[in-house]
Amino acid sequence: xxxxxxxxxxxxxxxxxxxxxxxxxxxxxxxxxxxxxxxxxxxxxxxxxxxxxxxxxxxxxxxxxxxxxxxxxxxxxxxxxxxxxxxxxxxxxxxxxxxxxxxxxxxxxxxxxxxxxxxxxxxxxxxxxxxxxxxxxxxxxxxxxxxxxxxxxxxxxxxxxxxxxxxxxxxxxxxxxxxxxxxxxxxxxxxxxxxxxxxxxxxxxxxxxxxxxxxxxxxxxxxxxxxxxxxxxxxxxxxxxxxxxxxxxxxxxxxxxxxxxxxxxxxxxxxxxxxxxxxxxxxxxxxxxxxxxxxxxxxxxxxx
Amino acid sequence: xxxxxxxxxxxxxxxxxxxxxxxxxxxxxxxxxxxxxxxxxxxxxxxxxxxxxxxxxxxxxxxxxxxxxxxxxxxxxxxxxxxxxxxxxxxxxxxxxxxxxxxxxxxxxxxxxxxxxxxxxxxxxxxxxxxxxxxxxxxxxxxxxxxxxxxxxxxxxxxxxxxxxxxxxxxxxxxxxxxxxxxxxxxxxxxxxxxxxxxxxxxxxxxxxxxxxxxxxxxxxxxxxxxxxxxxxxxxxxxxxxxxxxxxxxxxxxxxxxxxxxxxxxxxxxxxxxxxxxxxxxxxxxxxxxxxxxxxxxxxxxxxxxxxxxxxxxxxxxxxxxxx
Numbered sequence: 001x002x003x004x005x006x007x008x009x010x011x012x013x014x015x016x017x018x019x020x021x022x023x024x025x026x027x028x029x030x031x032x033x034x035x036x037x038x039x040x041x042x043x044x045x046x047x048x049x050x051x052x053x054x055x056x057x058x059x060x061x062x063x064x065x066x067x068x069x070x071x072x073x074x075x076x077x078x079x080x081x082x083x084x085x086x087x088x089x090x091x092x093x094x095x096x097x098x099x100x101x102x103x104x105x106x107x108x109x110x111x112x113x114x115x116x117x118x119x120x121x122x123x124x125x126x127x128x129x130x131x132x133x134x135x136x137x138x139x140x141x142x143x144x145x146x147x148x149x150x151x152x153x154x155x156x157x158x159x160x161x162x163x164x165x166x167x168x169x170x171x172x173x174x175x176x177x178x179x180x181x182x183x184x185x186x187x188x189x190x191x192x193x194x195x196x197x198x199x200x201x202x203x204x205x206x207x208x209x210x211x212x213x214x215x216x217x218x219x220x221x222x223x224x225x226x227x228x229x230x231x232x233x234x235x236x237x238x239x240x241x242x243x244x245x246x247x248x249x250x251x252x253x254x255x256x257x258x259x260x261x262x263x264x265x266x267x268x269x270x271x272x273x274x275x276x277x278x279x280x281x282x283x284x285x286x287x288x289x290x291x292x293x294x295x296x297x298x299x300x301x302x303x304x
Numbered sequence: 305x306x307x308x309x310x311x312x313x314x315x316x317x318x319x320x321x322x323x324x325x326x327x328x329x330x331x332x333x334x335x336x337x338x339x340x341x342x343x344x345x346x347x348x349x350x351x352x353x354x355x356x357x358x359x360x361x362x363x364x365x366x367x368x369x370x371x372x373x374x375x376x377x378x379x380x381x382x383x384x385x386x387x388x389x390x391x392x393x394x395x396x397x398x399x400x401x402x403x404x405x406x407x408x409x410x411x412x413x414x415x416x417x418x419x420x421x422x423x424x425x426x427x428x429x430x431x432x433x434x435x436x437x438x439x440x441x442x443x444x445x446x447x448x449x450x451x452x453x454x455x456x457x458x459x460x461x462x463x464x465x466x467x468x469x470x471x472x473x474x475x476x477x478x479x480x481x482x483x484x485x486x487x488x489x490x491x492x493x494x495x496x497x498x499x500x501x502x503x504x505x506x507x508x509x510x511x512x513x514x515x516x517x518x519x520x521x522x523x524x525x526x527x528x529x530x531x532x533x534x535x536x537x538x539x540x541x542x543x544x545x546x547x548x549x550x551x552x553x554x555x556x557x558x559x560x561x562x563x564x565x566x567x568x569x570x571x572x573x574x575x576x577x578x579x580x581x582x583x584x585x586x587x588x589x590x591x592x593x594x595x596x597x598x599x600x601x602x603x604x605x606x607x608x609x610x611x612x613x614x615x616x617x618x619x620x621x622x623x624x625x626x627x628x
Contacts, residue, residue, distance in 0.1 A: 040380075146362065172346045201374050227452055257445075278446050279442050283438070
């Protein structure tokens with residue numbers, strides 16, 4: 001607390017404090033100016049951050065020739081894009097594929113990471129800290145290093161072209177969530193587990209019946225974070241999926257960009273509409289779990 | 305405090321336990337180890353299959369020619385020698401460095417500014433926190449599409465906005481000089497997670513410090529400069545590290561906007577980031593050996609840059625007596 005000591009160490013004469021108090025009537029006015037200043041900036045940035053969404057949704061209801069007219073309310077209002085994009089691409093299939101991957105990825109990583117985190121927090125054994133250090137070290141490794149051999153493993157198993165490589169790695173836990181959940185488990189009172197142990201509860205019962213229910217908030221955060229990551233994952237879709245019928249939504253959107261953006265004929269209205277459809281489910285997920293997302297990011301210091 | 309005494313007693317008890325393990329105790333300890341291993345087994349398996357073996361195999365592949373179809377052909381350090389003469393590597397590295405150098409400072413300044421705003425926003429804080437975080441939820445591939453749309457030189461929203469204040473905006477998506485600044489500006493839209501982490505740090509700054517700073521006559525900027533920034537510097541440092549590592553591995557947005565099948569219209573050399581080049585080598589040209597060597601260079605680059613940041617931070621980061 002060096003800074004605190006440096007500042008509070010200066011003892012001001014009582015008269016000065018009184019003088020400050022005398023200025024009290026000015027405070028509200030200065031407070032008001034400050035508040036207006038903050039409010040203006042907040043609204044300005046708020047508009048800047050929301051405007052792209054508004055622009056995108058609005059453009060998705062415009063005919064091809066008007067997509068770029070930057071009007072908030074479409075001059076010509078049309079649902080055609082939503083009908084056309086459904087015909088141009090197997091969007092329903094892509095949405096189902098992505099939903100399957102998202103659910104499997106989120107559920108498996110939550111269960112496996114919770115188990116491993118419990119192993120690191122409840123049990124005491126020789127080499128535990130060393131092993132946990134290894135878990136943390138794997139977080140430092142760039143994905144590019146393991147990307148190619150991991151592809152070769154799935155390729156060798158004949159899993160390329162299927163959705164399996166997009167989630168099955170999660171069966172083995174993920175270092176970041178293991179770290180997160182272990183921190184939470186360590187905060188639980190140990191007496192609780194010792195009492196259950198004396199009552200004859202098995203390791204698994206203590207974990208699943210006592211520890212897990214107490215950790216619901218952090219488990220929800222894990223589920224939500226991984227659901228977001230799985231829903232938005234592009235790289236794995238590019239590596240493993242070839243056939244349009246197996247595409248996830250991000251992979252499919254990229255295919256649409258290649259087809260309608262770069263393919264010569266510009267159909268921005270298709271891309272705009274597909275972008276809206278790609279984004280909407282994750283925005284809904286965000287609003288459902290908003291509190292958990294925000295508090296989760298704040299407490300875990302998740303990736304920027 | 306009392307907990308110290310309690311801890312000392314527990315330690316004593318544990319020591320006692322260690323010195324005289326009865327057969328029953330030993331059996332229970334073995335059972336303990338078996339239980340631990342059962343719970344850890346998913347990670348141990350995953351580590352061996354998806355981390356340890358890939359590291360070893362990637363190192364081996366980097367010394368070979370490998371196209372997936374034929375067996376790897378050992379070529380020694382040839383790939384690394386080729387890398388020295390590959391002009392695309394210099395290009396990709398410089399693109400990535402320029403992007404990172406532009407993005408991370410801009411990202412930090414904006415996120416700190418927004419976090420300070422939210423900290424003073426009172427009851428509106430919750431609403432605007434959601435507003436600032438929302439773009440972070442947008443899939444990067446959609447962000448890439450939005451970059452092409454909003455930054456379109458002729459008809460994009462950004463240039464339309466610039467025109468209203470009399471600025472003739474550049475061709476963000478085609479002019480090689482403006483592609484990276486454009487991508488950086490677009491990336492600022494997704495600054496939300498950093499904002500919330502900084503806001504959490506700001507909320508942890510004890511209020512009495514501001515009180516005493518104010519009594520000392522410090523104005524807002526002096527408070528921010530001498531109280532706030534030093535106290536949240538560990539969080540700032542953490543975010544600089546994380547965002548730098550992230551920026552060095554940028555892929556999704558730029559790849560969506562500038563690369564892919566059939567793309568010949570764009571000046572994509574300016575957006576060729578290192579991981580994009582690596583991905584192309586591995587999965588488009590099937591130069592798996594060469595791409596593995598590229599991956600190890602990336603690992604080295606990240607280690608060196610993170611190391612430099614840690615050394616520099618020692619003078620700049622202020623840790624409280626009880627560091628987290």
